[in-house]
Amino acid sequence: MSVSLINTEIKPFKATAYHNGKFVPVSEADLKGKWSVVFFYPADFTFVCPTELGDLADEYAALKDMGVEVYSVSTDTHFTHKAWHDASETIRKIRYPMIGDPTGAITRNFGVMIEEEGLALRGTFVINPEGVIKVCEIHDLGIGRDAKELKRKIQAAQYVASHPGEVCPAKWTPGEKTLAPSLDLVGKI
Template identity: 65%
Template sequence: MSLINSVVKPFTVHAYQQGKFLQVSDADLKGKWSVIVFYPGDFTFVCPTELADLADLYPQFQAIGVEVYGASTDSHFAHKAWHETSEAVGKVQYPLLADPTLTLSRNFEVLIEEDGQALRGTFVIDPEGKIRTIEVHDTGIGRSAAELLRRVKAAQYITAHPGEVCPAKWEEGAETLTPSLELVGKI
């Protein structure tokens, strides 16, 4: 069963953000757009490239009212050590969620049980706490923060403009479609 349009299950986890430990819960996601980006593990190979890519675009996510969260099954202590030792991860300003109990990864259905790690799962969550987009990759396939930003903008657009849809490759400011009987077979 798909998690699309389901409400995020309750959770509370430790996190690391810019030199501080904090707690993050499902309540922190309410009232704003959020993105949770699961990755397999700290001190790995593809993961720092993805987190750095997100860090580069983080100001653009914030400018449209979106909070970004990185998440792995590592502890918040490991997140701190990685942040302090990796040049790429050192750029990260958004919270890194710790999921050593594997609860969060199970809730989002990205846990690789036999490895105790998460798949590369990306979840766009609306202000009501509903999951609006999901992208899940095998552990060796990196994601694009620019494509994620485009998908978030599309989700925000269709939420603000009921009855309209965003076609393939839609970019902010481009034309949308209004589904109707007259459009059937015309595209």
């Protein structure tokens, strides 16, 4: 049985990340006060993972311009993240923190642990500045994600947060028309 994490506050955690050539402490407090993405992936030195993390690295500057920080997480250690960063041209592009979760505590907090394997599913969580999860997307291991679509979802979440009473329809992008749910709209869309 699955329980939705939407509109729940992130649970406390403490971890170490590899970030810009250094090992840095990271906790749930670091995710508050700004929009954040927590991007789980199964393991370093694998196949689909570097394509996703590289794609996210390509969109990182645009996400930062939107006031968003990205945190990738796997059950590898922060030492393994550094080794992968040093060994892979694709991973070398990454400028966001790569959190090590060797105990699986963070991965379990977000409900994406594959217990039999000790690995994370591909889970993407968008968290608002109050530390509340607003987007949750979980994929099987063989299905890669698209950073541009993630960016669009964050833009929609930010818009809805700053425009009470409005919602974003399918494929909405900034500048397009939104909806104001009301009795008058029922059955008219």
